[in-house]
Amino acid sequence: MRPAWATFGQDGFHRDWDYTRRVLITLLVIGLAYFLWLISDILLLIFAAILLAVLLSFLADLMTRYTPVPRRWSLSVTVVLVAALVIGFLGLFGAQIGGQITQVVEKLPEAINAAAARLNISNATERIEEALASGSGRLLSRLAGLGSSVVGALANLVLVVVAAIYLAADPTLYRRGAIQLLPPSQHDxxxxxxxxxxxxxxxxxxxxxxxxxxxxxxxxxxxxxxxxxxxxxxxxxxxxxxxxxxxxxxxxxxxxxxxxxxxxxxxxxxxxxxxxxxxxxxxxxxxxxxxxxxxxxxxxxxxxxxxxxxxxxxxxxxxxxxxxxxxxxxxxxxxxxxxxxxxxxxxxxxxxxxxxxxxxxxxxxx
Incomplete structure (x- = not known):
């Protein structure tokens, strides 16, 4: 027969271990949530790449179904056709659209003045120019920040497009890699x-x-x-x-x-x-x-x-x-x-x- 102190000590050890394990799991969950929050922008880019990959894969499947193009070439042909359509659109209509947007920009001061005059506000563009001149230093810094933001946005766009092509090329590879993080009973x-x-x-x-x-x-x-x-x-x-x-x-x-x-x-x-x-x-x-x-x-x-x-x-x-x-x-x-x-x-x-x-x-x- 085991002594009472031995049984009490073993039960106390199990209680302490259960409490410690719960604390560790809680800390792990909090740390994981904080890590996901830190990389939230990257997660959004990943989702954008998945969204674009879904579209490319759908177009590739349609090509395989209704054309003699084999499946292994359908995605490449789809990417080339989409790129050609975008480039062709910009080439054919870019100059016309760009000219119209330029006209919009040129007429904008006059439009602002006319719209402001109907609200009994005179010389609206001059007031805007004076406000911009008074804060020219801050404006330059903001423009610099805007420029860096534009460059960053273009870099993110290229990253999303390239990642989407890789995801659409072999989705099974990435799907299997993702489900390996979960128990086998949940894979299906x-x-x-x-x-x-x-x-x-x-x-x-x-x-x-x-x-x-x-x-x-x-x-x-x-x-x-x-x-x-x-x-x-x-x-x-x-x-x-x-x-x-x-x-x-x-x-x-x-x-x-x-x-x-x-x-x-x-x-x-x-x-x-x-x-x-x-x-x-x-x-x-x-x-x-x-x-x-x-x-x-x-x-x-x-x-x-x-x-x-x-x-x-x-x-x-x-x-x-x-x-x-x-x-x-x-x-x-x-x-x-x-x-x-x-x-x-x-x-x-x-x-x-x-x-x-x-x-x-x-x-x-x-």
Whole structure:
């Protein structure tokens, strides 16, 4: 029979070890969260590369399906064709668009003065120049910072494009490397979640691209009909800014409204009518029709996602807020709502995944 002091000492040792282990695990989790926060900008770039890789892979699959190009060459041909289209667009239309944007810049002081005069503000551009001159030192430092930011943004863009090509070339390699960090029993679930997330991002990106194109074309035609200068440039601004829901259309309409106010009140009224009509058409007809087979997020979720990701990650977070939300929604529905809670829920993009509309095992099935 063991002495009582021996049993007490062993139990006390186990209690101390359990407490120490919990403290170590807590510290490890806190340290990991802090490390992820430090590299959050890099994680956003990685997500941007994954988003672009999904698009390139989708185009390569379409090429393999509908052309005689073999699978091993489809990605290379896709990258070359996309690069050729971008270069061709810039070559054919770059000079024209650049000329119209130059006209916008040249007419901007006059437009500012005219718009300010209607608000009983005289010599608005001179006041702006005086304010800039008084803070010229700070302005130069800010311009220098802006220049470095532009260079950094271009470097990040090149990094994202190159990384996306590597990811699209051999996605299996990186998928297997990622799931090695998790227990083997979870590999199938994580791979299925990756497949569905990729399909959902593909559907969302395709729908958003179509929406941006339609909004850009409709805006350019409306601005041309109203009589605004440089309608093509203003239409491109409206289409590109429409990538960010809610906030983007407002920012895209500001240049058009400035030039409309500089012309006359009638032009301003018709421009405002055109902007509101296009956005109502986009929000109530175009987007619901295009996204009904893609990813449909509740409007309030999208709005709060833009605010939260913008506050946490800055401008890049604003641009990636919606695809990030789509990915998080897929992971939460598949890995938490289904796997942990055992609830039935529809998951966008699941019908096109390799497993079809496969429902993951619930806790009772395991």
């Amino acid at each position: 679930r994580i791979l299925d979640a990756m497949d569905v997330s990729g399909n959902a991002l593909r559907l969302w990106f395709g729908g958003q691209l179509v929406t941006m194109t339609l909004v850009g074309v409709a805006s350019a035609l409306a601005y041309w009909w109203v009589g605004l200068p440089s309608p093509v440039a203003l239409g491109i601004i409206a289409g590109v800014t429409n990538f960010v829901p809610y906030l983007g259309p407002i920012m895209g309409a500001i240049p058009a409204m400035v030039f409309a106010l500089a012309t006359d009140l009638t032009t301003a009224m018709w421009t405002l009518v055109a902007v509101v009509a296009i956005q109502q058409l986009e929000g109530n007809v175009i987007t619901p029709f295009i996204q009904q087979r893609a990813v449909s997020l509740p409007p309030a979720v999208v709005l709060f996602a833009i605010v939260v990701f913008g506050l946490v990650f800055g401008l890049l977070g604003v641009f990636l807020a919606v695809p990030l939300t789509v990915t998080l929604m897929i992971l939460v529905k598949k890995l938490w709502v289904r796997q942990v809670l055992g609830e039935e829920t529809t998951v966008p993009g699941e019908a096109d995944s390799p497993g079809g509309r496969r429902r993951g095992p619930t806790p009772t099935e395991e």
